[in-house]
Amino acid sequence: MDNSPTTPVDLEKVKNILDSLPISATTRDILAGLDCHIPDPERTAYNIRENSRCAGRHSTPEIQIVPKTDGKSGVDVYVAAGTVDQSVYIPACISQSGVDEDVYNDFHIGAGAKVKIIAGCGIHTHSNEKSRHSGIHNFYLEAGARVIYVEKHLGGGVGRHNVQIDPITHCELAEGSYLEMDTVQIGGVDDSRRLTTGTVGPGASLVVKESLLTEFEQRTTTDFNITLAGAGSSVELASRSVAKDDSYQEYTSVITGDNACKGHSACDAILVGRGKVDATPTLRANHPDAQLIHEAAIGKIAGDQIIKLQTLGLTEAEAEQKIIDGFLRTL
Amino acid sequence: MLKLNDISYDIPDREGILKDVNMEIGTGEMVVVTGPNGGGKTSLIRAIAGVIQPSSGEIWLDDTDLTELGITERANAGVAYSFQNPVRFKGFRVRDLIRIAAKRRMKEQEICNVLSRVGLCARSYIDREVDGSLSGGELKRIEIATVLMRKVKLYLFDEPEAGIDLWSFGHLVEIFSELRKDSGATIVIISHQERIINLADRLAVLADGRLTHFGTRDEILPHLHIRPFSFSCQTDGAE
Numbered sequence: 001m002d003n004s005p006t007t008p009v010d011l012e013k014v015k016n017i018l019d020s021l022p023i024s025a026t027t028r029d030i031l032a033g034l035d036c037h038i039p040d041p042e043r044t045a046y047n048i049r050e051n052s053r054c055a056g057r058h059s060t061p062e063i064q065i066v067p068k069t070d071g072k073s074g075v076d077v078y079v080a081a082g083t084v085d086q087s088v089y090i091p092a093c094i095s096q097s098g099v100d101e102d103v104y105n106d107f108h109i110g111a112g113a114k115v116k117i118i119a120g121c122g123i124h125t126h127s128n129e130k131s132r133h134s135g136i137h138n139f140y141l142e143a144g145a146r147v148i149y150v151e152k153h154l155g156g157g158v159g160r161h162n163v164q165i166d167p168i169t170h171c172e173l174a175e176g177s178y179l180e181m182d183t184v185q186i187g188g189v190d191d192s193r194r195l196t197t198g199t200v201g202p203g204a205s206l207v208v209k210e211s212l213l214t215e216f217e218q219r220t221t222t223d224f225n226i227t228l229a230g231a232g233s234s235v236e237l238a239s240r241s242v243a244k245d246d247s248y249q250e251y252t253s254v255i256t257g258d259n260a261c262k263g264h265s266a267c268d269a270i271l272v273g274r275g276k277v278d279a280t281p282t283l284r285a286n287h288p289d290a291q292l293i294h295e296a297a298i299g300k301i302a303g304d305q306i307i308k309l310q311t312l313g314l315t316e317a318e319a320e321q322k323i324i325d326g327f328l329r330t331l
Numbered sequence: 332m333l334k335l336n337d338i339s340y341d342i343p344d345r346e347g348i349l350k351d352v353n354m355e356i357g358t359g360e361m362v363v364v365t366g367p368n369g370g371g372k373t374s375l376i377r378a379i380a381g382v383i384q385p386s387s388g389e390i391w392l393d394d395t396d397l398t399e400l401g402i403t404e405r406a407n408a409g410v411a412y413s414f415q416n417p418v419r420f421k422g423f424r425v426r427d428l429i430r431i432a433a434k435r436r437m438k439e440q441e442i443c444n445v446l447s448r449v450g451l452c453a454r455s456y457i458d459r460e461v462d463g464s465l466s467g468g469e470l471k472r473i474e475i476a477t478v479l480m481r482k483v484k485l486y487l488f489d490e491p492e493a494g495i496d497l498w499s500f501g502h503l504v505e506i507f508s509e510l511r512k513d514s515g516a517t518i519v520i521i522s523h524q525e526r527i528i529n530l531a532d533r534l535a536v537l538a539d540g541r542l543t544h545f546g547t548r549d550e551i552l553p554h555l556h557i558r559p560f561s562f563s564c565q566t567d568g569a570e
Binding site for chain 1: 380382401402403406407410411412414418420421422423427431432434477481
């Protein structure tokens with residue numbers, strides 16, 4: 001549970017907000033890995049979880065973070081209509097083994113608000129005992145709201161097969177709203193079941209950029225199920241993944257067009273070693289003016305790409321890593 | 332100095348892609364290699380860059396025997412190679428590729444200057460991906476930029492004019508003229524273009540895997556039938 005009271009912070013005295021929080025060094029490392037730097041406390045609301053407790057919470061006048069009152073773990077984030085140039089940080093850090101949690105975070109974005117939300121989960125285990133985190137996020141965007149959502153998942157520490165992160169995301173986009181989700185899971189997560197669902201209203205747009213890397217014997221499934229309900233609605237799903245070693249990934253997307261709309265799904269995967277990828281994009285057009293496209297491409301790194309970078313002085317291994325980093329947008 | 336001693340290249344289904352090619356190109360000299368399609372020009376330049384391994388022969392750059400070195404080692408020994416068909420990289424921005432070529436962090440203005448040098452309106456290209464969204468000519472100019480920014484002993488260009496529009500081609504000729512004048516490096520260019528041929532200190536003609544002509548422009552040009560944008564050569568002429 002993370003219903004502990006908000007940690008008081010004297011913004012006048014604290015230059016780096018993270019320095020003021022009672023968190024472990026491991027958690028600080030995880031936060032750095034999640035790009036949680038909280039640059040401007042006066043324009044940033046945050047809720048930092050450490051091992052299933054609240055390590056720090058701060059609201060601004062326009063962005064209120066309120067603990068759940070229905071017995072579930074998590075928070076409600078209320079962004080007032082018209083709020084601009086403010087951010088929300090809600091990282092979840094697990095720095096020990098044996099944690100198993102479902103966290104419910106709901107985001108209520110007022111009409112016309114423009115905010116950036118930085119989320120993510122890092123798990124650092126100290127034994128072979130498993131730790132699991134499932135972030136169950138619901139986004140409710142009112143008319144004209146615009147949200148950039150950045151989510152990163154990291155795993156590390158001792159042992160194998162013991163880091164599981166299962167993000168479940170649902171979004172409801174009202175007329176003319178825009179949600180861009182940039183999600184990254186690069187290494188260290190042994191098992192992950194990702195589910196993203198949503199309903200896109202009239203003139204609203206959903207953009208999802210997903211970058212996944214699996215290695216060793218890791219497994220990840222990623223499912224999208226998006227309904228384009230409103231006239232002029234659109235969705236752009238772009239998943240890029242790299243499956244190394246003996247890892248396995250499964251990609252499924254279903255885009256349903258119930259109105260005059262545009263939907264595009266692209267799944268690109270690179271195989272390294274004995275990695276395997278299954279991709280199943282599905283389109284359902286229930287309206288004569290629905291324009292839906294899907295693309296899926298799976299294959300090894302092109303030999304010419306490696307050679308080109310070698311002619312610039314990189315070794316074959318360095319070239320392969322650069323290509324993967326670029327492909328996953330982590331250069 | 333680049334020295335090629337008896338370079339031959341065969342593959343299982345085809346012998347004699349290169350047949351005993353011997354060339355010696357001085358430091359600071361520009362040689363344009365030309366000849367009919369399928370004559371072995373690209374194979375020769377790929378053999379020098381280490382992309383293919385000759386079946387026999389030796390390749391020397393100054394006092395360094397490149398023959399057994401891999402692509403990376405040759406690049407680090409001072410060989411820069413511009414591909415005929417530029418490679419596309421999904422996810423690489425133009426700035427990423429330029430930085431990799433430079434092997435250092437670069438300020439945005441520096442990258443812009445590099446792109447401007449090859450005739451690209453820099454600010455609008457710097458964050459574009461080096462993928463199918465760029466035209467062949469744009470990719471080609473970015474490819475040339477990645478090579479030009481390296482300070483090396485030997486520059487290899489494989490048909491740099493391919494895919495370049497006429498307006499940009501004039502700019503490209505100026506670039507090679509400056510490179511020849513200022514770099515002090517050895518330059519080998521595969522080209523069919525008269526204006527590039529006219530920059531050369533010497534011309535080499537490869538046909539059917541053999542070096543059929545190698546000499547100054549005055550010696551070689553009478554054996555070539557120059558047309559405005561292409562040429563053919565008489566392979567029965569004297570060496």
